[in-house]
Amino acid sequence: MWGGRYSVSGKSQKYTEAPIKILLAKPAIDGHDRGIFVLAKAFRDAGMDVIYAGLLPTPEEVVDTAINEDVDVIALSLLNGAHMTAFRNVMEILKKRGVNDIAVVGGGIIPDEDKPALERMGITGNFGPGTPLNIIIDHIKARAREIRKLRENEY
Amino acid sequence: MNTEMLAQGILNGDYRAMARSISLIENSGYEVRKAIIKRIYGHGNAKVIGITGPPGVGKSTAIGNLAPLLADHGKVAVLAIDPASPFSGGAILGNRIRMQSALSRQGIYMRSTSNRLYNGGLSEYTWDIVKVLEAAGNDYIILETVGSGQADIDIMNIADVTCVFLAPGLGDEIQAIKSGIMEIGDIFVINKIDREGSYLAIKDIKESLSISNKLETPVIGVNSLTGDHYEELVQSILKMHNRNPREKYYKKLKLVVMEAIYHEYSNYVDSIEFGDKPLKEDPYTMAEEILARHVARPDGLKGREV
Numbered sequence: 158m159w160g161g162r163y164s165v166s167g168k169s170q171k172y173t174e175a176p177i178k179i180l181l182a183k184p185a186i187d188g189h190d191r192g193i194f195v196l197a198k199a200f201r202d203a204g205m206d207v208i209y210a211g212l213l214p215t216p217e218e219v220v221d222t223a224i225n226e227d228v229d230v231i232a233l234s235l236l237n238g239a240h241m242t243a244f245r246n247v248m249e250i251l252k253k254r255g256v257n258d259i260a261v262v263g264g265g266i267i268p269d270e271d272k273p274a275l276e277r278m279g280i281t282g283n284f285g286p287g288t289p290l291n292i293i294i295d296h297i298k299a300r301a302r303e304i305r306k307l308r309e310n311e312y
Numbered sequence: 313m314n315t316e317m318l319a320q321g322i323l324n325g326d327y328r329a330m331a332r333s334i335s336l337i338e339n340s341g342y343e344v345r346k347a348i349i350k351r352i353y354g355h356g357n358a359k360v361i362g363i364t365g366p367p368g369v370g371k372s373t374a375i376g377n378l379a380p381l382l383a384d385h386g387k388v389a390v391l392a393i394d395p396a397s398p399f400s401g402g403a404i405l406g407n408r409i410r411m412q413s414a415l416s417r418q419g420i421y422m423r424s425t426s427n428r429l430y431n432g433g434l435s436e437y438t439w440d441i442v443k444v445l446e447a448a449g450n451d452y453i454i455l456e457t458v459g460s461g462q463a464d465i466d467i468m469n470i471a472d473v474t475c476v477f478l479a480p481g482l483g484d485e486i487q488a489i490k491s492g493i494m495e496i497g498d499i500f501v502i503n504k505i506d507r508e509g510s511y512l513a514i515k516d517i518k519e520s521l522s523i524s525n526k527l528e529t530p531v532i533g534v535n536s537l538t539g540d541h542y543e544e545l546v547q548s549i550l551k552m553h554n555r556n557p558r559e560k561y562y563k564k565l566k567l568v569v570m571e572a573i574y575h576e577y578s579n580y581v582d583s584i585e586f587g588d589k590p591l592k593e594d595p596y597t598m599a600e601e602i603l604a605r606h607v608a609r610p611d612g613l614k615g616r617e618v
Contacts, residue, residue: 171340176426178335202399204402206402207402208408208424210409211412217416218416222408224331225423226331226405256328311314
């Protein structure tokens with residue numbers, strides 16, 4: 158209770174500084190969710206609002222969820238090698254819906270030779286297994302900051 | 313900030329405008345919130361269905377069953393609240409997983425929010441978010457609380473119909489006659505009735521209702537795996553009248569007055585020179601002094617000189 162309700166003055170609260178909202182998703186067929194739980198918990202401990210889309214959401218569901226929840230970042234993960242197709246689907250649907258103010262980051266088992274292509278689609282990060290959590294968190298924070306700035310100018 | 317455009321978007325039922333407005337309400341402070349609410353207030357007319365109960369009784373899963381059924385009777389939106397971490401302030405918003413497929417099939421708008429450490433089972437701005445959903449033309453707004461303890465009863469100040477969810481094995485008849493959450497239910501739902509002890513759970517609730525002369529309160533056993541008896545729950549919800557709109561308005565008004573006063577006077581608190589020691593005066597004297605100095609008086613003078 159202390160520090161909850163009236164800890165910050167209404168006026169000084171800034172949209173750009175509010176907790177980052179992030180959607181973790183494994184679009185299309187992939188049932189490996191141990192890693193994403195580790196990430197979800199790490200992001201929570203970094204002060205983010207974390208939504209996990211559950212197993213097997215379609216790319217459409219991922220985009221729908223991202224829009225309805227107004228997330229800052231979508232973090233896509235696939236371990237099964239389908240990233241070039243599934244990640245691209247997500248990006249295409251985002252584009253079709255005219256969404257350009259959500260950052261998309263990627264991760265999973267992603268061969269080095271695929272990374273430039275993913276970057277060109279706008280999917281950054283693309284971290285593999287063993288990446289220290291703080292590197293991932295810093296990357297997401299940086300992307301989220303860009304997005305919040307972008308949005309603030311919009312409204 | 314272009315709240316005019318957002319408000320228009322809300323009234324048109326545009327999901328992106330709704331989503332962004334809700335974020336701004338949560339994150340941007342008093343002035344932006346006021347600007348949005350002012351423009352949309354009075355639009356729409358929704359029945360707010362509160363879903364509350366202890367963690368793990370199946371509230372989210374139940375909404376996955378309930379929302380599609382209610383959608384046959386009107387437009388439905390879902391707002392679910394999950395607890396924030398007291399250490400990092402972050403949150404895992406996990407309600408969506410349990411209802412995702414059911415909702416996305418029908419295009420039902422669903423939003424999960426963190427309670428941002430606010431006590432009482434809701435978040436600080438739940439009332440405002442509900443108004444956004446209402447103005448967007450939803451007929452039914454399902455509002456899921458944080459997994460609640462015995463004293464988390466804020467939901468009754470916002471919901472028109474409060475459904476208290478329980479499951480077999482949570483306690484005996486003494487639990488059932490306790491105060492707090494057991495008193496606020498307009499409908500009691502016993503989930504997981506395929507489990508052992510469901511008969512006793514229903515009996516205990518009914519007996520406690522009979523003691524407090526509220527036997528007409530429905531007690532419904534449901535099975536969320538099979539969807540058994542959900543139609544009965546929907547019918548009970550539809551039959552309920554919206555109660556105490558005046559009281560709900562009054563409660564919110566009071567909160568806003570408190571916030572507005574705080575909003576106005578926290579600047580004065582911030583401007584006090586504290587040095588490295590606390591002040592000599594006790595906080596009560598100091599607070600009265602601040603108010604006396606700055607409160608506008610009916611004769612137009614700005615407080616008395618101290």
